[in-house]
Amino acid sequence: MKYMVVTIKDVAKEAGVSPGTVSRVLSGQKKFYGPKAEAKVLEAAAKLGYQKNILASNLVKKKNNVIAVVISSVQTNFADSIIRGINKVASENNFDVIYTYTTSLDEGNQPHVIDMLTSRRVSGIVLASVILDKESITKIERADIPYTFVSITPENETRTISSDDVDIGYQATKYLINQGHRRIGLAGLDNQYYTGKRRFEGYKKALKEINVSPKKEWLFPGDYSYESGYDALKYYKKIQNVTAVITASDTCAVGMLNSATDNGVRIPEELSILSIDGTNLCEIARPRLTSVSQNFEEMGQQGILALIDMIKFKSTEISRKVIDVKIDERDSVKRI
Amino acid sequence: MKYMVVTIKDVAKEAGVSPGTVSRVLSGQKKFYGPKAEAKVLEAAAKLGYQKNILASNLVKKKNNVIAVVISSVQTNFADSIIRGINKVASENNFDVIYTYTTSLDEGNQPHVIDMLTSRRVSGIVLASVILDKESITKIERADIPYTFVSITPENETRTISSDDVDIGYQATKYLINQGHRRIGLAGLDNQYYTGKRRFEGYKKALKEINVSPKKEWLFPGDYSYESGYDALKYYKKIQNVTAVITASDTCAVGMLNSATDNGVRIPEELSILSIDGTNLCEIARPRLTSVSQNFEEMGQQGILALIDMIKFKSTEISRKVIDVKIDERDSVKRI
DNA sequence: ATGAAAGCGCTAACAC
DNA sequence: GTGTTAGCGCTTTCAT
Numbered sequence: 239m240k241y242m243v244v245t246i247k248d249v250a251k252e253a254g255v256s257p258g259t260v261s262r263v264l265s266g267q268k269k270f271y272g273p274k275a276e277a278k279v280l281e282a283a284a285k286l287g288y289q290k291n292i293l294a295s296n297l298v299k300k301k302n303n304v305i306a307v308v309i310s311s312v313q314t315n316f317a318d319s320i321i322r323g324i325n326k327v328a329s330e331n332n333f334d335v336i337y338t339y340t341t342s343l344d345e346g347n348q349p350h351v352i353d354m355l356t357s358r359r360v361s362g363i364v365l366a367s368v369i370l371d372k373e374s375i376t377k378i379e380r381a382d383i384p385y386t387f388v389s390i391t392p393e394n395e396t397r398t399i400s401s402d403d404v405d406i407g408y409q410a411t412k413y414l415i416n417q418g419h420r421r422i423g424l425a426g427l428d429n430q431y432y433t434g435k436r437r438f439e440g441y442k443k444a445l446k447e448i449n450v451s452p453k454k455e456w457l458f459p460g461d462y463s464y465e466s467g468y469d470a471l472k473y474y475k476k477i478q479n480v481t482a483v484i485t486a487s488d489t490c491a492v493g494m495l496n497s498a499t500d501n502g503v504r505i506p507e508e509l510s511i512l513s514i515d516g517t518n519l520c521e522i523a524r525p526r527l528t529s530v531s532q533n534f535e536e537m538g539q540q541g542i543l544a545l546i547d548m549i550k551f552k553s554t555e556i557s558r559k560v561i562d563v564k565i566d567e568r569d570s571v572k573r574i
Numbered sequence: 575m576k577y578m579v580v581t582i583k584d585v586a587k588e589a590g591v592s593p594g595t596v597s598r599v600l601s602g603q604k605k606f607y608g609p610k611a612e613a614k615v616l617e618a619a620a621k622l623g624y625q626k627n628i629l630a631s632n633l634v635k636k637k638n639n640v641i642a643v644v645i646s647s648v649q650t651n652f653a654d655s656i657i658r659g660i661n662k663v664a665s666e667n668n669f670d671v672i673y674t675y676t677t678s679l680d681e682g683n684q685p686h687v688i689d690m691l692t693s694r695r696v697s698g699i700v701l702a703s704v705i706l707d708k709e710s711i712t713k714i715e716r717a718d719i720p721y722t723f724v725s726i727t728p729e730n731e732t733r734t735i736s737s738d739d740v741d742i743g744y745q746a747t748k749y750l751i752n753q754g755h756r757r758i759g760l761a762g763l764d765n766q767y768y769t770g771k772r773r774f775e776g777y778k779k780a781l782k783e784i785n786v787s788p789k790k791e792w793l794f795p796g797d798y799s800y801e802s803g804y805d806a807l808k809y810y811k812k813i814q815n816v817t818a819v820i821t822a823s824d825t826c827a828v829g830m831l832n833s834a835t836d837n838g839v840r841i842p843e844e845l846s847i848l849s850i851d852g853t854n855l856c857e858i859a860r861p862r863l864t865s866v867s868q869n870f871e872e873m874g875q876q877g878i879l880a881l882i883d884m885i886k887f888k889s890t891e892i893s894r895k896v897i898d899v900k901i902d903e904r905d906s907v908k909r910i
Numbered sequence: 911a912t913g914a915a916a917g918c919g920c921t922a923a924c925a926c
Numbered sequence: 927g928t929g930t931t932a933g934c935g936c937t938t939t940c941a942t
């Protein structure tokens with residue numbers, strides 16, 4: 239069965255009023271129509287199964303109440319929380335949200351994704367856990383679309399809602415120190431991007447406070463992945479020189495945990511693990527993972543909030559916002 | 575810095591040609607413009623930083639090459655695979671894809687999400703792992719938008735790409751039978767929707783072939799969740815009457831595994847677990863989970879393919895397609 | 911309070 | 927090949 243698409247004109251004819259009136263009624267401009275007109279229009283619209291063509295409406299209004307979220311398609315298990323936060327606040331504020339997945343920097347579908355968003359004139363963009371190439375940023379700015387980063391803070395970027403990575407590194411290290419550890423590993427962190435560098439900074443800072451200078455061999459860089467963690471454990475088992483290690487992510491920590499099982503290392507008896515992120519993986523893992531937990535849902539909420547602010551008030555002010563982290567003590571760190 | 579939005583007219587003026595020509599060049603209608611015009615237009619467009627307003631274009635063309643994917647926001651860990659499959663095929667076919675997350679049936683933001691999609695005149699909708707209320711389906715059909723279900727097959731629905739749930743239940747059970755099991759549990763499945771009922775059917779069928787009739791107490795219904803699995807293990811430990819259990823999902827299986835650890839039950843020595851889904855959780859879990867694996871990426875690909883077909887050829891034919899499952903043997907099932 | 915008419919940015923005839 | 931024009935479906939002055 240084919241339905242023809244019904245326009246405002248059809249409704250107008252059916253209701254015996256002008257298109258203008260239909261438009262006014264349907265967009266609820268209360269002061270500009272009478273009750274009898276309203277009744278007729280509503281009835282006609284319902285009868286015809288009318289549905290507004292938002293695209294046409296947006297075209298003339300030169301606005302578009304949809305916010306686009308760009309998510310890294312790299313397997314990040316905290317995306318769910320960010321999405322939850324975003325959806326909640328967006329719907330409270332009557333914005334629609336669409337999500338798009340993009341590959342990482344190097345693979346290069348980013349420009350295309352951004353093109354699609356700017357050419358569709360979305361009213362705002364949140365970059366969730368992605369690092370964007372310079373070209374794409376320029377495009378967004380040329381299109382005059384407000385945007386904000388969430389969860390990942392690129393270097394030199396000020397429009398961003400995230401945890402303070404120095405703080406994460408610092409608190410993680412400090413916690414282990416307080417549990418009696420002195421030789422502390424750092425596993426799975428990249429050392430090319432901002433995040434890795436900053437966490438490392440915090441790590442050094444905490445260590446410095448107790449006058450220990452981190453040895454190069456305590457570091458096992460990686461890419462936040464399960465595999466990084468898996469390999470890290472084997473490495474630390476070999477060097478036998480740390481009593482605890484901080485992992486770059488929960489996924490990475492689980493990799494270490496499994497590697498420990500597979501290689502006969504008991505956690506936390508022989509080695510303590512402190513994870514960064516605090517997603518539900520920490521509860522699911524055995525032993526449950528003690529973590530420096532980020533509040534991803536809050537990031538999503540604050541991100542959208544900041545964005546809506548920029549959209550509504552065309553405010554161009556810097557929106558750097560830091561979301562606090564906390565330590566969740568579970569079973570993977572041993573006091574020594 | 576404010577950029578003004580530049581239109582086709584601006585480009586035309588800058589290039590010294592008519593808007594029509596600009597449009598033709600920019601949409602690459604090769605046969606309708608000369609090289610000198612092309613050069614001028616391209617240069618002017620680049621200089622001005624012109625970007626097409628797709629909304630206006632779509633309005634006149636009465637089409638919109640974006641496909642929307644509606645995903646259940648319920649924590650499903652196989653969404654990633656579906657998304658990967660979808661993105662791959664869509665981009666190969668020059669369709670843009672946007673994703674929206676909807677809550678489950680009962681919570682009721684579904685109508686709103688569907689409204690936003692139909693009023694934006696997306697050219698197709700894939701319902702990924704969601705069950706849609708009747709009202710929403712009607713809306714989509716009234717809007718004359720092609721759609722297809724992926725991964726979940728609602729009762730009486732024919733436009734769907736998914737595994738055969740009877741087959742899943744059958745193969746799972748059969749596999750355990752071949753491993754020597756006779757008393758087989760079924761945990762975490764719902765018994766109200768189609769999926770649960772169908773898998774149960776397959777389960778009974780396999781059992782019937784060896785002349786055993788399933789006992790009611792072998793069943794522990796649930797909602798596919800980690801918690802369902804966690805509770806299931808305690809239940810089976812108490813009744814002590816099955817040697818193996820089939821879990822509704824990988825998440826559910828992991829729940830059982832952890833519950834086993836916490837309750838001192840050894841897997842697979844004391845109880846075998848066969849999971850359904852086969853996501854990367856199976857590799858991550860310890861012991862690694864033997865599973866009936868669904869090919870989610872393939873579902874995504876086939877789903878989009880079917881949809882594009884409907885869009886291009888306005889074909890209205892039934893698109894039921896079954897994606898084969900396979901058994902991945904790992905370490906959670908013991909031969910007895 | 912309502913109708914008529916212009917126009918959002920673009921494309922697709924239709925001329926030439 | 928290229929310019930001109932009408933019009934996609936809607937909103938919004940401007941009259942009345």
